[in-house]
Amino acid sequence: MAGGGPVGLMLACELALAGVPVAVLERLTEVDTTIKAGSINTPAAEAFYRRGMLPALAEVQRTAFGKFDSFVRERRDTGASPVRQPARFAGHFAGIMLRGDLLDSSDPDFDGPGPAAEVGLVAQADLERLLQVRAAELGVDLRRGTTLTGFDAAADGVHVHTSDGSLRAGWLVGCDGGRSTVRRLAGFPFPGTAPEITGRQALVELTGGEALGAGWNWTGTGTYAHGPLPGRLLTVEFDGPPADRESPVTAEELEASLRRVSGVPDVRIHKVLTATRFTDNARQVPDYRSGRVLLAGDAAHVHAPFGGQGLNLGIGDALNLGWKLAATVRGWAPEGLLDTYTAERHPLGAWVLDWARAQVALMRPESHARALRGVLAELAGTTAATTFFAKKISGVQQRYDLPGDHPLTGRSAPDLEFSDGTRLADRLRDGQGLLLDLTGDDSVLRRATGYGSRIRLLRADCPGRPGLAGLLVRPDGCTAWAADSPGGPDTGDALTAALRRWFGTPDDGAA
Template sequence: MGLMLACELALADVPVVVLERLTEVDTTIKAGAINTPSSEALYRRGLLPQLVEVQKAGLARFGSFVRQRQASGAAVTASAPKFAGHFAGIMLRGDLLDATDPDFAGSGPAGDVGLVPQEALERILAERAAELGVTVRRGVTLTGFDADDEGVHVHTSHGPLRAGWLVGCDGGRSTVRRLTGIPFPGTAPTITGHQALVEMTGSDALGAGWNWTGTGTYAHGPVPGRILTVEFDGPPADREAPVTAEELQTALRRVSGVADVTVTKVHAATRFTDNARQASTYRSGRVLLAGDAAHVHSPFGGQGLNLGLGDAVNLGWKLAATVHGWAPEGLLDTYTAERHPLGAWVLDWTRAQVALMRPEPHAAALREVIAELSATPDATTFFVKKISGVWQRYDLPGSHPLTGRSAPDLELSDGHRLADHLHDGRGLLLDLADDPALRGRAAGHRDRVRTLTVRCPDRPDLAGLLLRPDGCTAWAADTPGSYGELDAALARWFGAPAEVPAA
């Protein structure tokens, strides 16, 4: 996501210009939630209060949907369920989740935030970008570029620009990706989907939540007027044509079998497919890809927004380090190495859901099996761990079990949580044993890594943690003095140490 990346770069004092084709924030209905790595990343930048307010508003809209259904006499859930997600429309019961699973530990307050729609997040990030001084040029289209060893000449609808680096965050039909010539292999689309916020009559006969029929799949709710339809007769003839009320109504009647439902007004609508493709690499010289420009897939499970945010947080500090000249050799190449496997997993995760949703006997039989399994604590926990992203880790050198994982949000003796110390976007060495020897190991990196000496009463087993700017644990130790891997981690992620003046 371009705005998130711009915020990360600006936080690291890198001048950045965002070229945005649209003149206003896109109100098209898109992803309706964020996962745990996304909420953690935003929390670490001080944006948790805004997320909490958006979630409160979303739960209020759910309550309005319930009241409308109750007033019409339709069967409804009496209260908002614990947010747990779904797999291929099979809803996961939060009360079956094993919250004691170690993968759920350590997220802190961020673990309680998920119901944040993409439109609201874009507004939050736009405000944050403005606070950081990011230049956003709306109504400007990139038309081409010429890259060399020194930088990139960018051609736009409003004249040329010269930049050191270019990152294509320009969506699934990315002009930047196409012009780089980076291969974009994958699987072709097989479905036509619609998602919209509408006003309609005759909706009392629609089932709430996800529903499967002999002609496809549809969803109704969890907010008033939200509908989704999926038909399995191939991709749409024209992805670019405006989505009309008649088109939505026809699809909804055909899939649901409710002939009396009538769409009277469209507030926001989008058309989608299950086209699933991934760039073979996310970098070509001084040009990089992030978000949908690097990977596209169906929206089932809401993984696209989160995947793009993860790309931005991973890339931002590495690109900033490269711009400032202290990046160790190969640092920027770890962006593809770390993010590409997660993108490949998301593509397969969405493909599996499309296969399970097909309106044919074999898929229906398998759906029954998965539904039965998902009604058990073990399966619910498995699915929620995957959907929430708490299982994610990078394959980093180091022997400690925390290495490569998102850092736990420790409660510290200074009255703060660990995330409170990550707002500046710098690396952080946490000295939990008040050990001068540990602090001395990072003395040569003090311009890139801040050192904090503090206690953590709830984790007396930890002696020290080294965190990358993206919140990933680069090194950890349980015993004071066991710092053999720290020097290598500092060099790998923060470059060669500067000379430390003699005391």
């Protein structure tokens, strides 16, 4: 695997959890501390929760909240305009803040994540550190300081060339970012739209920041954000893509951009702690697989980074691909299983690209965009619009198009709480599928006879969901089958079809 960022490490962990040996080639010798995404959405939080990582993420979030409190105090102590943070933050769209007190929390799409819904403020570098620890615990072969230089793919495997020699692998997955070497060498087409902005994001030491507006600000020359952490800055200028993406971002460059966009002449940047440039280049490969070579994360799709959607999209790619590739390697995958990776993830990627394009359009410093932004800001002050945007941003509305009419089919499995005090997430840590019977009817679990370690069988009581009879949950947490009554032949046939579609033929020929 090429790329040891959060997406590559998450995928490697999923493969290792399934007993598949994996080597990760990462050119950087240490965790990348460059400021990038600052949060994870609900599907990503659910994924980490189901693998036992939620307590560590919650600790990272507590530290982040402490830094936000420091930013608020800093603004107060310098006499700057106060931070106008909603009583409950529900996300933002192009910098338009959503008020959580307007959110319709009774909407059924919000019903299910359990404790995972309380964790979101986790920066990309912190997530990478946690995943590196988990990868080591699972025995992943992480080769830092090693660069992929080429490969030869054949029908039975891939010969990978690196800066440290060559190795033979059954499969190669490119998780190596927006300028992916794997994508380029494999010849994946990468259609999309050209960039029109230069964005810069940084953590700095500065003076004169009290004259800057807190949060997101739109001006006649662009957009800028100040906070929610001390020294955190973001600028967006509509002057085309940066001429240089490789050289370090200097204090002088950041200061000049901030002055141009904010109109504050006396702000001074004395030290750059971490900084990056970005654009709104929006592209996506049509197929995430070419023979024995696959792509995940930014290697498969790139877009403007507003809202951290790229990190979350990549984590979802890794979770979806991990168990399917493991099943293929181990020999029990049903026909076509690996092809469902593109079928399920490509539509979500396409949506994120359009979501990012729409935000860029609203940020443009011209009269039409300003008028539209005003209309949208007014609309965002309603319960219906806040709920709509929050569901999109949080990811709770995500659904794969799977066979079956039950409302849960294709959605992330709800974190059911059982009568013994345990929860569904507790039963998914080993990365197996799960067939859950909530009625005591032997006909449900009997359908999964012969699947062995592919599927864990569980009979339990769930007082909080009296109408639900059973669930089949894939290793990625997606509900593959659900029923409100187990007795009918159609229900049983649907379960059998789902078992075979996702877990193949039982070893003893049953089911």
